[in-house]
Amino acid sequence: MKALLTALDILLVFLAVMMMGVGLAREWSFWWSKKGSRPAGNLAGLIAYLLQQREILRRPAVGVAHICVFWGVVLPMLVIIAAQFGFILPVRLSHILHLLQDILGLFMLLGTLYLLKRRLRLSSEQGPQRTVLLIGVLLTILVSGFLAEGARLGILNPTEFSWYSPVGSVFAQVLPASPLFMQGMIRMHFLAVCVLIAIVPFSFLRHAVAAPLNVFFKKQEPGAALRKLSLETGDIGAKSVTDLSWKQLLDAEACVACGRCEENCPASISGKLLSPRKVMQQIYFQAKTFGVAHPGNGGQPEPPRLASAISPEEFWACTSCMACVAHCPVYAEPLDKIIDLRRYQVMGEGQLPVEARGMIRDLDLYGDVQGKGAAHRADWAMHRGVPILESAAAETDILLWVGCAGSYHPRNQQTTQAMVKILQTAGVRFAILGKAERCCGDPARRLGEETLFQRLAQQNIEQFNRYAAHTVVTLCPHCLNTLKNEYPALGCRLKVVHATEYVMGLLDAGRLQLKYPLAKKLAIHDACYLGRYNGIYQAPRQLCENIPGLTLSELTRSREKGFCCGGGGGRMWLHEHGGRNINVVRAEEIAESHVELIGTTCPYCLVMLDDGVKSLELEKTPVVSDVIDIVANALG
Amino acid sequence: MKIIVCIKQICHTYARTGQDTERRYLNPEDTIYRINPYDEASLELALRFRDQFEPAADIILLTLGSLIAESELRRCLAAGADQLCRIVHSGSTTEDDPLMQPDPWTKADLLARAVMELGGEIVLCGKESMDRGSGQIGALLAHILKMPYVSAITDLSAGATTDQLHVQRSAGRGVREILRCPAPAVFSVDLGPDLRLPIFARRQWAMTCTIQNMMYPPWERSAQGVTIRLFPPRPRPKIVPVPDSRLPAYDRIGQLLAGSKVEKKGDLLTGSPESQVDGIMNYLKANGFIKSPDT
Numbered sequence: 001m002k003a004l005l006t007a008l009d010i011l012l013v014f015l016a017v018m019m020m021g022v023g024l025a026r027e028w029s030f031w032w033s034k035k036g037s038r039p040a041g042n043l044a045g046l047i048a049y050l051l052q053q054r055e056i057l058r059r060p061a062v063g064v065a066h067i068c069v070f071w072g073v074v075l076p077m078l079v080i081i082a083a084q085f086g087f088i089l090p091v092r093l094s095h096i097l098h099l100l101q102d103i104l105g106l107f108m109l110l111g112t113l114y115l116l117k118r119r120l121r122l123s124s125e126q127g128p129q130r131t132v133l134l135i136g137v138l139l140t141i142l143v144s145g146f147l148a149e150g151a152r153l154g155i156l157n158p159t160e161f162s163w164y165s166p167v168g169s170v171f172a173q174v175l176p177a178s179p180l181f182m183q184g185m186i187r188m189h190f191l192a193v194c195v196l197i198a199i200v201p202f203s204f205l206r207h208a209v210a211a212p213l214n215v216f217f218k219k220q221e222p223g224a225a226l227r228k229l230s231l232e233t234g235d236i237g238a239k240s241v242t243d244l245s246w247k248q249l250l251d252a253e254a255c256v257a258c259g260r261c262e263e264n265c266p267a268s269i270s271g272k273l274l275s276p277r278k279v280m281q282q283i284y285f286q287a288k289t290f291g292v293a294h295p296g297n298g299g300q301p302e303p304p305r306l307a308s309a310i311s312p313e314e315f316w317a318c319t320s321c322m323a324c325v326a327h328c329p330v331y332a333e334p335l336d337k338i339i340d341l342r343r344y345q346v347m348g349e350g351q352l353p354v355e356a357r358g359m360i361r362d363l364d365l366y367g368d369v370q371g372k373g374a375a376h377r378a379d380w381a382m383h384r385g386v387p388i389l390e391s392a393a394a395e396t397d398i399l400l401w402v403g404c405a406g407s408y409h410p411r412n413q414q415t416t417q418a419m420v421k422i423l424q425t426a427g428v429r430f431a432i433l434g435k436a437e438r439c440c441g442d443p444a445r446r447l448g449e450e451t452l453f454q455r456l457a458q459q460n461i462e463q464f465n466r467y468a469a470h471t472v473v474t475l476c477p478h479c480l481n482t483l484k485n486e487y488p489a490l491g492c493r494l495k496v497v498h499a500t501e502y503v504m505g506l507l508d509a510g511r512l513q514l515k516y517p518l519a520k521k522l523a524i525h526d527a528c529y530l531g532r533y534n535g536i537y538q539a540p541r542q543l544c545e546n547i548p549g550l551t552l553s554e555l556t557r558s559r560e561k562g563f564c565c566g567g568g569g570g571r572m573w574l575h576e577h578g579g580r581n582i583n584v585v586r587a588e589e590i591a592e593s594h595v596e597l598i599g600t601t602c603p604y605c606l607v608m609l610d611d612g613v614k615s616l617e618l619e620k621t622p623v624v625s626d627v628i629d630i631v632a633n634a635l636g
Numbered sequence: 637m638k639i640i641v642c643i644k645q646i647c648h649t650y651a652r653t654g655q656d657t658e659r660r661y662l663n664p665e666d667t668i669y670r671i672n673p674y675d676e677a678s679l680e681l682a683l684r685f686r687d688q689f690e691p692a693a694d695i696i697l698l699t700l701g702s703l704i705a706e707s708e709l710r711r712c713l714a715a716g717a718d719q720l721c722r723i724v725h726s727g728s729t730t731e732d733d734p735l736m737q738p739d740p741w742t743k744a745d746l747l748a749r750a751v752m753e754l755g756g757e758i759v760l761c762g763k764e765s766m767d768r769g770s771g772q773i774g775a776l777l778a779h780i781l782k783m784p785y786v787s788a789i790t791d792l793s794a795g796a797t798t799d800q801l802h803v804q805r806s807a808g809r810g811v812r813e814i815l816r817c818p819a820p821a822v823f824s825v826d827l828g829p830d831l832r833l834p835i836f837a838r839r840q841w842a843m844t845c846t847i848q849n850m851m852y853p854p855w856e857r858s859a860q861g862v863t864i865r866l867f868p869p870r871p872r873p874k875i876v877p878v879p880d881s882r883l884p885a886y887d888r889i890g891q892l893l894a895g896s897k898v899e900k901k902g903d904l905l906t907g908s909p910e911s912q913v914d915g916i917m918n919y920l921k922a923n924g925f926i927k928s929p930d931t
Binding site: 358 | 650651653663665666668670830832833834835836837839906907908910911
């Protein structure tokens, strides 16, 4: 092998590797020097990811083609590296390996052709850029490789069919037995490989470096939590790309613009301008064009504001449902960048959509989103024998966190009262904070008002610190996510459980009996903050399965693929501009499955879907009900 | 140009959930401390005037008495004001209690002294305050300062020349009028656009900004009209409960007038029809209305 390489060839390889190295180093420096702590990195996770390619296989055809191309690139590379160590294989084994290589080459050819066809058919401005060049180079490598093999066999064994080199043998029949031709093909093959190596940082193939890095450095903590802003240091969100952390920039680099996020984004689907793909691509574009160093260093001009490339109308349309994060094959997260854009918009420029200002002001003054005040927070509990933690701390095992919706909204108050009925029937020693409870702060945080969030959180944390750590049971997944995943960053670790999980536990322990039947057909609408954020899908379904007479049907878009109700991310208080209302889109989808009952696990979903189905004005309107309500009705 | 905005810190009672007549049926969480929203509206008007007509203007906030709503005052400062001045007068008592506030004459006199010391060209204040609602400060200020006064304005803009101001106000029943008024002048402001959101950098500045104290001795002349009694509202029941017929009339009337909360006795049966029927049967059996076969 080594004897075939001339000095020129070695020089070319060296140049190619240099080009690749320099290019990658430039890309690397783009984010490697930025702020943020570097996590340890999960090598086992990366290897599992590369071997299984599960996320990419979610689009089956593309996934298979990608596997073919992936192994077609990786295995020969490994073989070339191994071949440098110069060892002799037994003839039989080398023939088998040759055959496998041919088969792999064939599959890779088919895969590459499929991807080319797909790329030429789907032309989207937002789609992956600079792919055709890359596919051309790959095809050149493949075709020239097969042709060279064919020519070689044509010269050596013109009549015999070599079983271990089927493709070559076929070509050997038609090609001229010309050493010049063979040499030409080998040269072309070699040059094409050098070109491939050299263009890694400059073409679509950069994802082969960036994506595994992104997978390697994937956030390991369970649960999705927005990062806490250390406001004192002036960190108020993302004005321009210089304010993003290295991981956020790596995300942007690893994005392959496949569009799965956009396909599953409720705002996108319902016709809004928001496209998570565009967010990632714009960040990458700005970072490459303007650099990411702060303007102070080296007198560079300040990069333009991100909000000029990603308009406020777009990032206010996000419902923070996390579908983009769940569907991304390279684990990029558009969500936290959208929230950082919002944070700067609110705290750096004072621009909050007008509809939400009243709610934020109410949160500021009264500590709840409805503006009714702490004095009325426990009105729902009057004369229902609900102990208040302040006086009952000694005999309490469970703290029932009610949340703003459950405390003040008439429809959600019924759910809270149903939960109390369940707890009392099961003989659970629980208590509520009552008037001492404040909003968990989720709407403020999602809308970008971090100062308000931290203040509300501190007020609540003071209450938690006063009493011994009880298990917190909450009815609202937003409160669940905030208390469980976001309060620890503020110094308060709590054991938080959702009401459906807790009630399922009571049922399993035999403390509850679901006696009264309900002969209806029910579908569970998975709440984004319960499902994708916290991985709780089974508990509501198990609860419903235990109710006699209830038939469960599964919606098409459920579990991780569930469609948002449109209320999250502070959008409950915002108007929808353009397209259709997200809750109506979801309500229509559910109504099409002809269920009589829609089971929800979140007060936002309850209100949004209820409005949605009612606005459809169907003959048989499905009834939207919280799973806790259904369970309480069936209680014996 | 100096624009002086008079803002009042109020103790806003939004609920009366207490049972104690001594404390006028108030619980601690029934009140919040905030800035009078009419005064916030006047600050927003001043900010808009400055944005549009006089970018170099100084907006000075003027408040009176002890700092019961300091964070809110600083928030107003962060929204765009340049300075916060506080008048301290030696006759001050607890500000929580509207009964114990000085009367409008005294307040207007103190404010006027501060305005004259600061030299304001436009003086804005709220139309009335949410806690006492006397609505006199603007007029009294204008009288003492001998400046023209327009009440309840909703818009402020510059006129043809630098010392002419145009104000818009509602003249009742949908009629709007625009008046031309020479500066310096006093205006009281009606509710309008909400006060803008302060940006974070200004919030940080406002947190540490020093409040300028202005000390004045109390006014010699006492008020002519003095509050002699104050009747707090009776807590209104949300839903009037059915009085218990077994109680005497006096107690039944007491029940009707009791608290702002609903007195709900007994069990409310919820759930499916089967569970409700079971609940009714259990109640009837438990209270001896029906004898169960096995007794």
